[in-house]
Amino acid sequence: MEKTLSVVKPLLWFALGVGAARFALSVAHAPRSLVYAASLTAVELGGTLYLALRIARLPELGYRNIWLANLILFGACQLLTLAGLAYTYGTGTPTLYHETERLRSFLKYDPTPSEHISMHIMNWMVIAPTIATWVVGAPIVYLVRRAGGARESDGAERA
Numbered sequence: 307m308e309k310t311l312s313v314v315k316p317l318l319w320f321a322l323g324v325g326a327a328r329f330a331l332s333v334a335h336a337p338r339s340l341v342y343a344a345s346l347t348a349v350e351l352g353g354t355l356y357l358a359l360r361i362a363r364l365p366e367l368g369y370r371n372i373w374l375a376n377l378i379l380f381g382a383c384q385l386l387t388l389a390g391l392a393y394t395y396g397t398g399t400p401t402l403y404h405e406t407e408r409l410r411s412f413l414k415y416d417p418t419p420s421e422h423i424s425m426h427i428m429n430w431m432v433i434a435p436t437i438a439t440w441v442v443g444a445p446i447v448y449l450v451r452r453a454g455g456a457r458e459s460d461g462a463e464r465a
Contacts (some may be wrong), residue, residue: 307374309367314375317353318382318448324349325386332390332401340400346383350434353379358443362450369444376438384430388423395419403421 328344357375361367390403406416417425 307387309364310371310374310376313357313364313367314378317349317356317379321346321349321353321379321382321386325383325389327389328337329386329393332360332403333393333399335401338402346387350380350383350438354438354442355446357438358446359450361443362447363454365451369439369447371436372443372447373439378433379429380434380438383427384434388426391419391423391426 316377324344325346328341328346331341354376357372357379361372362374387403390401393399394401394403404419404422409422410416
């Protein structure tokens with residue numbers, strides 16, 4: 307667990323910075339394009355690749371560690387998003403955390419606050435970490451380790 311946390315810790319600090327920037331920009335009603343630039347989704351996507359590549363190079367860590375690291379990363383990002391939603395719903399101040407038009411075009415309806423929050427929790431706990439681990443991360447870990455093993459065995463044969 308300690309090694310997994312050391313791998314994911316830089317991403318958590320980065321996510322916190324991006325999440326704080328997004329919140330500040332959204333509350334200040336900055337232009338949409340600027341708020342969208344502070345993207346926690348981009349942190350999650352980049353983090354998925356970073357974690358897979360880092361864990362692939364650490365032989366003491368395996369697939370369970372990549373799943374745990376992704377769960378932690380997505381949890382942090384979704385908690386930051388949920389904090390923005392809580393502010394939006396709690397104060398009634400419109401922010402980009404709940405954009406009626408975007409939600410209607412994506413979901414075909416405007417979810418209630420509890421539905422919207424539940425969707426983010428489901429994404430954090432089940433959907434995103436599963437996809438990040440098994441669709442993206444596991445193949446990267448496998449291929450990087452296989453390529454590394456092939457290079458090691460080539461070097462041993464030449465010696």
